[in-house]
Amino acid sequence: MKEVLKDLNKAFENKVRLGIMSALVVNDHMDFNALKELLDVTDGNLASHLKSLEKVEFINVTKEFIERKPNTKYMATKQGKTAFVKHIKAIEQLLG
């Protein structure tokens, strides 16, 4: 039981962060607005959760310009994906 709990990741306790990771695991990359629309959250809320996932290096951020407008792309890192899969496996085990 203790083993299982260890795999549950604090970073994914929050619904928005869990949502961001779910989307980034199945998509190579997504931009800010697509994530915002998908998760139906405010700019500030999404930005702060993205920051915290970036801080633990679960996601990567690249900024580029499309027709002179800034476009921020987010993608899951390898360790982000691993942690996410572990988290889901732990949940499944808890639920039996």
Next chain:
Amino acid sequence: MTKEKYIEDLRDIKSIMDRSSRFISLSGMSGVIAGVFALGAAYFAYQTVYEGQDYFSYRKAMIDDQTIITLLSIAVGTLLLSFSAGIYFTQQRAKKHNQKLWDSQARRLLINLLIPLIAGGTLCLILLFKGFVGLVAPLTLLFYGLALVNASKYTLSEIRSLGLLEIALGLIGCQLIGYGLILWAIGFGVLHIIYGIYMHVKYGS
């Protein structure tokens, strides 16, 4: 930290994964309309190929250059009509559910659909002009089926089984060349109508 929270989490994860990676606006109605157009096209093609022959006696498919051009026009016309109807009904559905018609999911769906479709279409044109007319109808079914299976990863999961059925019909048609047109009518007409109605009922308009 309760069980319910985790069950809800898993449900959310699945829903977000589906919504962000699959094109789900696809309208069942467009399938029904495409099926009706295909049945009409099969009827016209039948008239063209077996024109002026007694219904109950031995029939021979009459194919000359003029017939090929007529058949091609029927094919292109049906394709354009079905495609426009598909876009129209899907757009209506997307609007109603506040979804975007053209996004990265739609783009991925279309690209993966078009690769086998264009390859198959090109092959059919080549065969048509080399005189292998009988293989064209079953091969369009076969390649359409492959295209659907390939694209099904990016849209509603029912598309996969529709694709498998089209592949089966296409292979049967390659063996039983004489039934090519009737199998084509079943694959593009009847199956589209059945799947369209099923998806319309399951996912709503």
